[in-house]
Amino acid sequence: MRVDELDGRGFVQYGTLDTQHGGKRVPVAVSAFKNAKISGLCQSVVVPVPLFGDVSLKLTAGYGKEKVEAKNLFIDLDQLDADAVFKGINIGVAAGDTTKGPKNDTNKKDPGSFAQEADRALLSDVKQTAWATSAGTFKLSGLSMKVSKGKNECF
Template structure:
């Protein structure tokens, strides 16, 4: 079964993941106070990603908590894809430079599509003008994901709630994609025609 969602505001949709994030709150507080150790830390700096389209197989969506080096817990929604093809990739982050002010670091792909395997995006917001899902399951327990996957780092994390809310789909296609993320990881990430630029001022992907 295929389902379509036009002009989907994922930040609002992700609020249904709050219970699974809240289930990790006590652990987050313990880690922030130094009582627990984290396997890795995020910078905490948000960056933006946009794409003309993202088509993925083995889609998953679940909530968890990332942690900065300062032991600050950061609730996130994780979108996972066993494989993904991205058209018109753009990634940007604004970097404050002492004395000189803000600079924008931008990475873009060329005309050929970017491809990824085992892609996971830890995000705060996501918007798409059109979202299409095939064989979607909404409300599945995160520990029961089979079509979509949980990042190995998340599955072993104290923050992962196997009984928490999640969803999965055989495939997902998102068009005119715009998201704000704090981390991404992938088994492979191939970007034909890669271009990196550092420009003065704020000139983000969207």
Template structure:
């Protein structure tokens, strides 16, 4: 079974756009409101923007959670996120930008990281994306919508290959194992634009990596469309 979705969120609005169902978004929102989902680790006070021409991931598990940390003033902050986990993924033409305010009213500085711009693709294993906003064209293969997050994604032999992230103690789940989730054998995301609070991966191979700093706010532009 294959399912294709075209759409996105308005920037500055939290939404689970990868689920082709209004009920799915509502279920995630209820879980967050009831405090059923816990942060997996503390995040910085600044989010970041990522664009990519394509992300091709296998063994998707996607569920709602919250990222907790401190804002730039040191106050407690809670951010609702959708965690998208893949057992492995390839990424084409990725750009990541972080805008960091400088002290003493000196303005902003932007750190920009680019990789996979040529023929070689970025390769990642056990990658989890904690996303607050997303705009993309998505295609899923063998998708299950409405499973419990603790069910994870299993391979042909029944082994769990993608599971809910651990919590801050490294043992208990970082989200409710009974919360709403979806899983799929494969998810291909094209023309990706997202804001995120964290990305973790078991391994991350970045061919052609380049890093630059520039004064002011200069976030990544959308990658060339497929």
């Protein structure tokens, strides 16, 4: 996923394990936001198809004056590069003691694991690799989605 700017309110981040198809477990950092406004969103997935080759799905939104808006946004990532500014941040909080992020994330948290939280997180020039993204509401202004043969990734 690539994002020009993500302005998130009610941020929490903690580590956990995601279970993928086939039962494989992968370590991830969950970044969760109560509310987020996103400019310049690009998400891509490349799937290898036997006897055909790679197929890419690429989604873009929020490139006009209308931003992408998300409520209760969860991103399970294993790599993140960005410029970041946090306001009202607490680092080293036990995941079970976080209060600033979305309330419906308790099923993924190990209550004793390491976490951080902030009133606001402003990230720019974001490049991240995510295993999963979910939201209670995801308003994709200016949505464009394309399927193509070969690798056509956001970065």
